[in-house]
Amino acid sequence: MPLAYYADFPSVLDQAGAISALVPSGYHPELHTISIKGLEAWQDSVAAHTSQISTFWPDVETMREEITNYHSKVGGVRIWNKKN
Template sequence: QRRKEDQAACTLLGVTWQHETIPDCIYRRDASGRHLYTSDETLFGEIAPAEEPLVEHLTRRLENLVPADAHLVVPLTLGGHVDHRLVRRAAQKLARPLWYYADYPYARTASARELLACLPTSACLHRFPLSQANLQAWTSAMAAYASQLTTFWESEDALHAEMCAWAASLGGALLWRA
């Protein structure tokens, strides 16, 4: 289901995608077969030590798939979701400039202190103004994740209204480069 949603969102944005064989964290297990993430505390906590080889695997995959001169955009890890942490840690091992985005919907309730705690020390803010067409593409891509939509919004219209208000309050989309 999520892979189909990824494909639909990427198609709407005109970008290519690459899926790995790594399941979402709630399905991953350690060598003895025990689930690694069994509660909100673990789901939004640190990466399990048993997943260090997975971090290394993802780093190698990124190194092989993403050209060295490409702009790589990774989550800030607001909210602390372990899958977001995994991607960020793997990307940071590449030792190249990265762009960071505020993980939505976690960003909508994050405090300034939480944001600062997630930013790399060398991060520089870049603001990208968004046209109505940009906002429509962004919210349509978000709505492509139908399996998650009702977890956070009552409807696609509610998602669109919230994202338009959020982007307006920020003056566009924000990315941090480090």
């Protein structure tokens, strides 16, 4: 399986401008869209990690709002793949 990189959420919110500089040369971003149902599953999976909620957000609702806002701006997640 080829190596790929992705910007972890919520780290991507703080490092958005620096992400491309961190990815090795020869890798290019591809947007992978996420459906509304996928967005809900993403939020539910983050909510399941209850110990991380207080690390990044004041509550689950704020986490859901931030993921929704990110999804609205980006439309999905970016994955960097090597191009030959």
